[in-house]
Amino acid sequence: MSRRYDAIVVGGGHNGLVAAAYLARAGKTVLVLERRDVLGGAAVSEEVFPGFTFSVCSYVVSLLKSDIIRDLQLSRHGLELLPLESTFTPLPNDDYLIRWADHDKTRQELYRHSPRDAEQYDRFGQLMNQIGMAVKPILEMVPPDPSRLSFAALRELVKLGRHFKSLGQEKFAALAKLMTMSAADLLDEWFEFEPLKATISASGIIGTFMGPRSPGSAYVMLHHYMGDIDGVFRAWGFQRGGTGEVSMSIARSALELGADIKTEAPVSKLMVQNGKAIGVALENGDEFYSKVVISGLDPKLTFLKLVDEKELPQDFVTSIRNFRIRGSSGKVNLALDALPNFTAIPGYGPHLRGAISISPSYDYLETAYDDAKYGNFSRQPFIDMILPSVLDPAMAPPGKHVMSCFVQYAPYDLNGGWNDAQREAFGDAVVDAIAQFAPNIKDIILHRQVLTPWDLENTFGLTEGNIFHGELSLQQLFFLRPAASWADYRTPIRGYYQCGSGTHPGGGISGATGQMAATEILKEWR
């Protein structure tokens, strides 16, 4: 079979779907090819155990761009973001720290631990808002190539220079600090209550093979701070039905706009003729032809697996090889017979309606990282949990619950490699860590799904299990993501484009890379 399309998107993750929808919206014929039987990539909901639905990988939404929501009419197609109300950090002494959605409640709570921090918290929020506003235009801009002195690139650079100048000295200094410092050092400048610092710093290590004391972790923190919902900065939301429903809303929009989507259609090769992409071949031998091919996969798969190396310049291949994509996290999904009962706040309460963070101190997090540095999973891991069924009871049978645990660290290169025994040992470590704060957890687990970095790679196509398609470290951001001179969604192969999280501005369920890639492609389409 061979139908010609204007564009073929490899990978039905949320970014691929966004790119497809935008191209279809512009009147192009588009085909999305997804290897698995479900759409969404890492933003996927699956009924892993009968009656229990999980956001199997990615579990919260905040970075989804509002113009994508509008352009693709996602609310009409099923986007329903419920607010996550709090961040609860249980502490070893049976005390706790909670940051609520409500300012007064948060202030009271912080004041209990440190009057100074309660005051600083507002000012930190002010700065993060200002920096967020300062960085947003950069995130929304196609990275100019400083090495190519074309008129257009220069114009973009001048624009960027002007933007930085407009920040003023104070904010520019703060931005420079955020770009270079460790989350721990930065937060030490602001706060004194360790669990507060540790919990904020945790967003600086998520998805990254770094500890809170590693330089560069402050930027990852900022990346997480930048999420907004309906224009409100730092809002995190939970999608009704799980994050897969975000992907499905995009897919429904794409289908309505005329795109074709095929699942269980693994692509084996990009077909290239005279240095130009002409289509793709599936593993079953089927071929599809198109004017352009867009890969939503990570840079390693996009360039080192789908393409014959000889089609690419050697220095480019080298930079993609050097692109850091070390997996650092695992995911444990629990089907529960009841709610976890935390010693710090027993019983049901609003503290279960938000994020629950096992991050009592820097040392706790840094020790967890130490384990991973030397090839072990953390014996006492950092865990970011949510209880989706509390917000959306349809995720589990009545009275039962699902719990999503994002876990760090789980190194891809585990000593001796991952196997079933190691996977279970890792799962046990996670449950033990939770049990220190919610002792009933062991008695209420009905089913347990443990995903190691190897599982994330094998099942979801995340190379080395990296959730961001490559670390958000300074040397691979902006015009260096994924490689110098190729940060504008183009590739050395004509007609071959990239639109995954491995491109600027990077990971999170933002849809930004898919949208910007589509915009660039359409610009060239005449």
Next chain:
Amino acid sequence: MTESRLFAGKTELRLTPFHARTAELCQAQEWRRWSGYLAASAYDLTPENEYFAIRTTAGLLDVTPLHKYMISGRDAAPLLNRIVTRNISKCKLHQVMYTPWCDEKGKVIDDGTVQHLEENKFRLTSADPNLHWLTENSSGMDVKIRDDSETTAALALQGPNSRDILNQISTVNLDKLKFFCLTHVKLGDIPVTVSRTGYTGDLGYEIWTERENALAMWDLIMETGKPHGITPAGIYALDIARIEAGLILIEVDYISAHHAIIDARESSPYELGLGWAVKLKKGDFIGKKALLKEKRQGPAWQFQTIEIEWIPLEKLYRNIGLPPQLPTTAWRTSTPIYVNKRQVGYATSGCWSPLLKKYIALAHLETEYSKIGTQLKFEVKVEHYRHLTPATVMRKPAFDPERKRSCP
């Protein structure tokens, strides 16, 4: 007589030590937040009574939600002098000074009062938390800073009868207590500090005591005040009084430099009508350099009271067959002000002044258009449609009775 019904709900907001009394009295069940506390907006179903109590008898207000800091030690005055714009070395024992304070850019962070309680001992009141700001600016100083916000209860007794009420129970006659001065006395047997201060621009006092004395103090003042027409008053009443008095409110009339996301939201003291409180001749203080420059250049904005003229406003309503509809409570919505179709400012709070019989507002105006008597156009919505109606810059404060400052 209707049967009285108990109305109560749980709250995670903080309750002031007077809550047991204020909750019982709050017929209107209109509450609002004030610095994380539950505060009564109105007690009476018709809150006008509360406003008139402040102006004609005495209104009793729970002002405990104010932030209160005790600053003591040899460097207490130097620390305050470093922070606030007024000259604290001139603040005599038992004197109180109202003052703003700024960041290095000379933009206002907050405003409040400095009370010189004892030798080397001051209380600072503020609208926002300032513990950290005080602490981080005190390094190397011989000073102790304590947050008394929770432990100090505060009432404001405001209105022409307030002195008579307090004199009946005070161990020391307050006739000689001058405007913006304080004294330590006992009310009955309760040790308190009484300062002749307030947020109403009227004769009035604020009374400061330990938290545990709160209910006894409330009961004593209410009981004593009964024949003098004492009335518990809420924020609605206070808001009208403070607009008449031309007193600014943080987050309404200005944004703290510590909260503003963009520079344009920040204001200097000069732009808020507080130039009189900036003492550039005193020693170095935070923001001085920027304020010197601003004084030289002249501020871009002024903060004034305007009067929305009655006859044209009445006419707008009459044209559609309605009597003029006036705001029954103070509003806090930014409202554009024009001169020759160009916007030259905006009003941030406004109200009908029941006493002056004037529709007034507090407004930020470009300096050029801020002189008393300047004719402006104020945007009003009349029965869903926008109109521009004449307004005039008037003297601030709009209401300034002699009794505010005078002693008998």
